[in-house]
Amino acid sequence: MEKHQKIYKLTLIILLVAITLVLPVITIIRSLNMPEKPFSETENRYLQTFPEISFDTITDKSFMTDFEKYFSDRFVLREEWINIKNNSDRLLGQKEIKGVFTEQGRMMEAWKGYDSNLVNRSLAAMQSFADKYSDKKMYFMLAPTSQEIYKDTLPKNCGAASQKDFIKLCYDSVPGMKGIDIYSSLNIAKDRYIYYRTDHHWTSLGAYLAYHAAGVDMGYTPLSIDKFNIEHASDSFRGTLYSDTLDNSITPDTIDFYIPSGGETAIRMEIQNGENTNVYDSLYFRDFLTKKDKYSAFLGFNVPKIDIISQATKGNDNGSLIIFKDSYAHSLIPFLVNNYSKITVLDMRYINVPLEQLGVNMDEYDSVLFMYNVITFSEDTNIPKLNFLAK
Amino acid sequence: MVFSTPVFLYLFLPLTLLIYYISPKKAKNLIILLSGLLFYSWGEPIYVIVMIISTMIDYCAGLVMNKFEDNKTMRRVCLIVSVVMNLGLLGIFKYNGFIAENINAIAGQTLIDINNMYFFGIEYLPMNTLPIGISFFTFQSMSYTIDLYLGNVKVQKNPISFAAFVTLFPQIVAGPIVRYDDVARELDDRSITLDLIYDGIITFIIGLSKKVLIANSIGAVWTSIKAMEYSTMPALTAWIGILAFTFQIYFDFSGYSDMAVGLGKMMGFHFPKNFDYPYMSKSISEFWRRWHMTLGAWFRSYVYIPMGGNRKGLPRTIINLAVVWFLTGVWHGASWNFILWGSLYGVVIILEKLFLGKLLEKAPAVICHIYTMLLVILGWVLFDTADLPGAGGYIAAMFGAGGSFADSQAVYLLTCNAVMFVICIIGCTDIPKRIVEFIRKKSEVTLGYIAIPVCAAMFLLCTAYLVDSTYNPFLYFNF
Numbered sequence: 006m007e008k009h010q011k012i013y014k015l016t017l018i019i020l021l022v023a024i025t026l027v028l029p030v031i032t033i034i035r036s037l038n039m040p041e042k043p044f045s046e047t048e049n050r051y052l053q054t055f056p057e058i059s060f061d062t063i064t065d066k067s068f069m070t071d072f073e074k075y076f077s078d079r080f081v082l083r084e085e086w087i088n089i090k091n092n093s094d095r096l097l098g099q100k101e102i103k104g105v106f107t108e109q110g111r112m113m114e115a116w117k118g119y120d121s122n123l124v125n126r127s128l129a130a131m132q133s134f135a136d137k138y139s140d141k142k143m144y145f146m147l148a149p150t151s152q153e154i155y156k157d158t159l160p161k162n163c164g165a166a167s168q169k170d171f172i173k174l175c176y177d178s179v180p181g182m183k184g185i186d187i188y189s190s191l192n193i194a195k196d197r198y199i200y201y202r203t204d205h206h207w208t209s210l211g212a213y214l215a216y217h218a219a220g221v222d223m224g225y226t227p228l229s230i231d232k233f234n235i236e237h238a239s240d241s242f243r244g245t246l247y248s249d250t251l252d253n254s255i256t257p258d259t260i261d262f263y264i265p266s267g268g269e270t271a272i273r274m275e276i277q278n279g280e281n282t283n284v285y286d287s288l289y290f291r292d293f294l295t296k297k298d299k300y301s302a303f304l305g306f307n308v309p310k311i312d313i314i315s316q317a318t319k320g321n322d323n324g325s326l327i328i329f330k331d332s333y334a335h336s337l338i339p340f341l342v343n344n345y346s347k348i349t350v351l352d353m354r355y356i357n358v359p360l361e362q363l364g365v366n367m368d369e370y371d372s373v374l375f376m377y378n379v380i381t382f383s384e385d386t387n388i389p390k391l392n393f394l395a396k
Numbered sequence: 397m398v399f400s401t402p403v404f405l406y407l408f409l410p411l412t413l414l415i416y417y418i419s420p421k422k423a424k425n426l427i428i429l430l431s432g433l434l435f436y437s438w439g440e441p442i443y444v445i446v447m448i449i450s451t452m453i454d455y456c457a458g459l460v461m462n463k464f465e466d467n468k469t470m471r472r473v474c475l476i477v478s479v480v481m482n483l484g485l486l487g488i489f490k491y492n493g494f495i496a497e498n499i500n501a502i503a504g505q506t507l508i509d510i511n512n513m514y515f516f517g518i519e520y521l522p523m524n525t526l527p528i529g530i531s532f533f534t535f536q537s538m539s540y541t542i543d544l545y546l547g548n549v550k551v552q553k554n555p556i557s558f559a560a561f562v563t564l565f566p567q568i569v570a571g572p573i574v575r576y577d578d579v580a581r582e583l584d585d586r587s588i589t590l591d592l593i594y595d596g597i598i599t600f601i602i603g604l605s606k607k608v609l610i611a612n613s614i615g616a617v618w619t620s621i622k623a624m625e626y627s628t629m630p631a632l633t634a635w636i637g638i639l640a641f642t643f644q645i646y647f648d649f650s651g652y653s654d655m656a657v658g659l660g661k662m663m664g665f666h667f668p669k670n671f672d673y674p675y676m677s678k679s680i681s682e683f684w685r686r687w688h689m690t691l692g693a694w695f696r697s698y699v700y701i702p703m704g705g706n707r708k709g710l711p712r713t714i715i716n717l718a719v720v721w722f723l724t725g726v727w728h729g730a731s732w733n734f735i736l737w738g739s740l741y742g743v744v745i746i747l748e749k750l751f752l753g754k755l756l757e758k759a760p761a762v763i764c765h766i767y768t769m770l771l772v773i774l775g776w777v778l779f780d781t782a783d784l785p786g787a788g789g790y791i792a793a794m795f796g797a798g799g800s801f802a803d804s805q806a807v808y809l810l811t812c813n814a815v816m817f818v819i820c821i822i823g824c825t826d827i828p829k830r831i832v833e834f835i836r837k838k839s840e841v842t843l844g845y846i847a848i849p850v851c852a853a854m855f856l857l858c859t860a861y862l863v864d865s866t867y868n869p870f871l872y873f874n875f
Contacts (some may be wrong), residue, residue: 013844014594020852021597022410028859029406063441065490073403080402080863089860097613098815100808162804 009199028081036079045078046297047248052078056296090141100160105248108158109324112246112255114205119171119383127388128178131375135181135390140373143182144223147172148207148215148333150378151200154192168379177381182375183222188217201258204244205380206300210259212336223372225323225344233263237293242299260299263288263339270315270342277310277363279355286337288313303335304350310363311350315342322346324371329353329391331381345372353387353394367395397438397568399655400608400758402862408435409659412565416663417588425583428663432563436528437565439569443527451562453481454537455555458544462551471545476651478541484532487579489530494730516706529569531727535694537562540576542698549577557583566659569662570652572670573690575697579665586664596661601851601858603654610823612865614816617809622781626789634793634801636809643820646675651687668693675824678764679756680744680771717749718742728779733787737778744771765791769858 043052054069056062063069080086091102106113135143152159153168168186176184190197191207191214199211199336205217213230220227244256274285293302304311325347328334334350341348349365356363377385397404416722419427437444457478464470487495540561543549552558561583567574603748621629621637653670657855660667674687684692700720706713718739725738748756756764774791781787789797810817822828 009841010844013841013848014590017592017848017851018590019598020848021855024852024855025406025410029410032406066439066441069397069438069441073401076403076407077863080406083863086860086863089857090864093857093860094613098812100812160807160808164805164808269821 017380029286030077031081032076035081036075039079043079047084047251049245049298050144051246074144084251088253091250091252100163102252105246105249106152106159106163107250107252107255108155108160110255111151111155111158111202111250112202112244112250113155113159114380115163116150116152116168116380116383117353118166122313123386124383125178127382127385128175130389130391132179132181134395135179137395138180138367141367141370142223144185144219144372144374145176145179145182146185146187146215146219146376147175147382148211148376148378150205150380153188153206153379154195154200171379171383185215185219185222187215190214198259201242201244202255203247203258204242205246205378206244206333207336207378208258209263209339212333213263213340216337216340220344223323223374226321227340228265228343232266233354234266234325236262237266238289238302239294239299243297243332244300260294260302262302265343272313272315272342274304274314275312276305276308277312278306278308288342300332300335304338307332307352309352309355309356310365313338313342313348313350315348316347325349325369326372326374327351327365327367327370328374328376329388330374330376331385333378333381334376337376346391353390354385356390356394358394359396376393397435398654399659400858400862402859405604413662424827425554425556426631428560428565429556429563432560432565432568435565436563436568439528443489443530446489446527446530447533447562448688450482450485450534450537450600451559454478454562455552455558457541458551458558459553461541461544462553467612475541475545479538482538486530486534490526491726491730502725532571532573533562533568535573535691536567536575539573539694539698543575543577549580549636550788552576552580552583554576554584563875564580564660564665566656567667568664569648570656571688571690572653572656572667573694574667575694578668582665588662588664592661592664594659596663598658598851599661600655600658601854603651603656604858605660605854606647606651606654606823608651608819608861609854610816611644611646611651614642614813614820614860615648617816618644618780620810626786626793627798629790629793630800630803630806631794631796631798632806633809634790634798636806636813638773638777638790638794639817640813641780642675642773643817643824645776645780646671646824647820673824673826674679675772676765676826677768678761679748679753679768680741681748681753683768683772684741685743691724695724699723714746717746721745732784733778733781736784737775740778741775 018075039052042054045052053071053074055075056068058068062071065283077083090316094102101115104115106115131145149168152165156165159165172184172188176182191211194214195209197210198208199214200207213233217227217230237259239260240257242260244258247255269287269289272286272288274288276283276285288304290305292303293299293305321344323344326341326345327349328338328341329351331352331354338348338350347369349370351360351363360367382388399405404615408431412427416424416427416431433444433448436447438620440447457474461471461474464474495509540558544551552561561574561576561579562568564574566577582794617640618637621633623639624633650671657667657669668690670688670690672686673688674683677683677686702717703716703719704712705716721738721742722735723738724741725735728734728738744752756767759767777790777794778787781790792798832843835846
């Protein structure tokens with residue numbers, strides 16, 4: 006009895022000493038061998054670097070805060086710990102892990118409502134923009150996200166808000182723009198591969214359906230789907246929703262490029278990333294396919310401005326188009342280049358100077374398209390900037 | 397620094413304990429002092445000075461008091477200096493904003509602009525800073541001078557030992573309120589045994605799990621409900637919210653106390669117990685004997701009893717109780733919510749003393765439990781809503797003012813958190829303890845062997861939760 010007591014007490018003590026020594030020691034050794042500014046592919050950000058020690062950083066506590074981040078960022082087996090926590094939450098009955106529903110083999114970003122003040126300000130800014138350029142054709146395209154299309158798979162009473170109603174409300178509030186209904190086309194095709202399972206974006210097929218549906222409203226003849234060769238660019242895509250949940254049980258996604266049967270549409274793309282301007286002859290950045298952030302293979306990162314000049318199909322040139330957008334548009338633009346010989350893509354999240362200063366002359370464009378997904382649109386605080394950008 | 401961070405668990409604690417164990421007995425108090433200063437400055441790099449000054453004054457007050465053993469006036473002066481200084485610090489750092497606001501409200505104009513306390517660019521009154529743990533360390537350190545004055549303890553001549561008492565890191569930020577008398581003997585002579593370390597580890601892991609696994613999870617439910625609109629809130633949602641807070645504050649606070657007691661044991665100290673299954677109480681008086689026990693003991697020893705306690709007749713007893721409960725409310729925070737919260741407890745306790753207590757003794761146990769918990773839960777609304785109108789609105793929602801009993805969201809909240817609520821309900825009773833005792837009676841050795849994987853697993857699970865809390869995917873293409 007006495008002997009046993011000593012054995013189990015010592016065992017527990019030694020076990021905990023081992024845990025609290027081994028984990029930090031490995032963590033420290035590993036971080037010493039890391040590059041100075043390590044990048045986490047999963048979290049898609051640079052990890053915290055070792056904070057500077059000075060009187061100022063200590064008195065304002067930034068050293069302590071940053072050091073705690075530094076230590077946690079490098080903590081050994083970080084992703085495994087997070088997986089354990091997520092699984093434990095799931096076991097305890099949580100249906101949503103980090104704002105993501107996982108149902109029937111698919112992750113969906115949860116959207117439960119919006120700030121109507123913010124949305125109203127965005128819509129008002131768009132309406133006054135439409136009034137100002139009433140000579141141009143104005144289009145407004147809001148894409149539902151996968152939560153809306155697959156809402157019948159969501160847990161009961163989970164509070165998911167109706168994106169269909171939201172889209173209608175937005176279209177009604179901006180009479181100066183033609184609202185393009187793509188919800189119906191996507192909803193009918195819900196059994197096809199129109200949304201990624203592990204990412205919040207739509208697939209190329211989803212974007213194609215939107216492109217096809219918009220043709221009537223925007224006045225172009227969409228290329229029919231059999232005019233494309235499908236290039237399976239990657240079948241190991243794990244997107245943003247995977248980064249949130251780290252749930253390995255969901256099959257990785259396939260990224261498809263829809264290449265016109267005659268070969269990639271000849272284009273000249275000028276990307277202004279805020280620092281410098283680069284020119285490319287393809288819309289696709291295949292380098293990203295070997296990285297974590299594979300969606301950026303479509304037109305690269307979000308940047309302030311992209312100019313695309315293309316050889317639109319003969320007899321099918323609908324002129325020039327300016328697009329205000331979020332990253333959903335990156336899958337759509339490869340289709341639009343077949344119908345617009347000149348497209349300028351603007352991302353207001355990165356623009357803080359009037360458009361003129363960015364080299365955009367509104368007179369050069371026939372049409373304007375606002376293209377967002379519902380979630381980004383409802384949360385974006387940059388749209389009211391329109392008043393200032395286009396003054 | 398707080399206990400529930402990877403930096404504490406995996407850097408500060410193992411290193412401190414390692415140095416503490418290998419250093420010679422004489423140096424151990426110095427290690428406590430240095431580690432305590434580091435621990436405190438991690439969270440308060442500037443206001444650590446406040447703690448150092450307060451410690452030095454109390455230490456000197458003790459020395460002087462000792463020197464003038466027969467001079468009553470001198471002893472009294474020392475006591476007054478110490479008490480005024482400690483309460484003054486509390487006044488300056490904790491209550492200044494509240495006092496200023498009320499002065500302004502009474503005057504009907506801004507006599508004191510709390511956002512503009514600058515003199516030649518220097519903020520001379522730190523209006524919006526509350527140094528961590530100031531309510532705890534001032535009370536702890538005051539217990540020394542008061543007890544010394546009353547002749548309950550002997551003077552501490554060694555400045556390092558005295559400073560070690562104040563800066564002892566396990567109890568520095570959230571109690572229990574360790575009185576000097578509690579640890580006086582152990583400060584000068586303590587033994588660290590295998591049994592004590594073992595007990596300490598287990599107590600610490602229980603506390604850590606209560607805080608990290610239970611309090612944080614159930615607390616998220618309260619955070620989301622608290623932020624909703626009260627005027628249209630269904631009754632069920634309001635009840636889910638406040639029950640979540642009821643559990644959160646118990647598991648958070650008692651978990652923190654358990655961690656402190658456990659760490660104390662690992663370092664050779666026996667801290668007083670702070671919680672004794674308060675939610676099993678059958679009256680409010682009993683609840684306060686089981687909830688934050690060291691605070692109650694402090695007020696009893698240094699306010700209630702010196703004022704005469706219950707020995708000076710009923711009217712005087714009532715006044716004494718009223719003062720203690722007003723102060724208890726004030727101690728918890730500088731706002732009318734807390735004052736009302738404490739005062740209402742005072743009223744109920746006085747009523748229990750007068751006649752309610754006798755009625756409760758005759759009533760069935762179920763009624764007593766319901767009565768107690770109902771008051772406690774309503775109390776928590778006052779405790780954790782932003783202001784009095786907010787508290788009123790929330791209580792109204794609990795009783796149906798929101799216009800409905802339940803909506804789909806309430807049902808969803810309940811189903812997602814049902815398991816957690818069951819864990820909470822069982823966890824705040826003595827059922828787990830009774831199960832452990834049952835196994836111990838059968839075979840203590842079996843219990844010992846079961847404890848090894850269970851404790852290790854809990855510790856690792858807590859690690860997972862702590863690492864996760866800093867997990868922050870930056871989705872720049874998802875703005």
